[in-house]
Amino acid sequence: MIGMVTKRSLLRRSSFGCEGRVFFDTKAVLRATDKATRCVLSKFGAFVRRSARSSIRKRKRISAPGEPPSSHTGLLRRFIFFGYDRSRRSVVIGPMPLNQKVGDAPEALEYGGVSTIAYGLRRERKKRRIRIAARPYMGPAFEQEKPKLPAMWAGSIR
Secondary structure, three states, rough: OOOOOEEEEEEEOOOOOEEEEEEHHHHHHHHHHHHHHHHHHHHHHHHHHHHHHHOOOOOOOOOOOOOOOOOOOOOOHHHEEEEEEEOOEEEEEEEEEOOOOOOHHHHHHHHEEEEEEOOOOOOOOEEEEEEOOOOOOHHHHHHHHHHHHHHOOOOOOO
């Protein structure tokens, strides 16, 4: 088992019948692999975030179903983040929940569904459930950047 051995000389036979000694330092290899994983996945998360942000246009017009949403205030674009999860060795990319007491707008925009909106004056605030057609922005950004991931891994472990 490689994970349990710290330093060890391994005996190796080549196809020519010669014996050689190979030095294998597993802690250094694992440390280099973890560092490369963190760097590559963080870079990938940044690229997906940039792609998702650039697909969301700040305008007053309502976007058509199936195309990326319009951000009327720019809030949706500003709240897309990424983070490397060290325990799972993965990257999490997506919008943070907006400061709303009702509804879940980013998720409803991505997949479609029902959300609750509040309208009216503060004292007479009313809530209404509305159906939102899917306006994906994170999925297409991920698919756009996914082909570039193998090239990021090339030469990353030093």
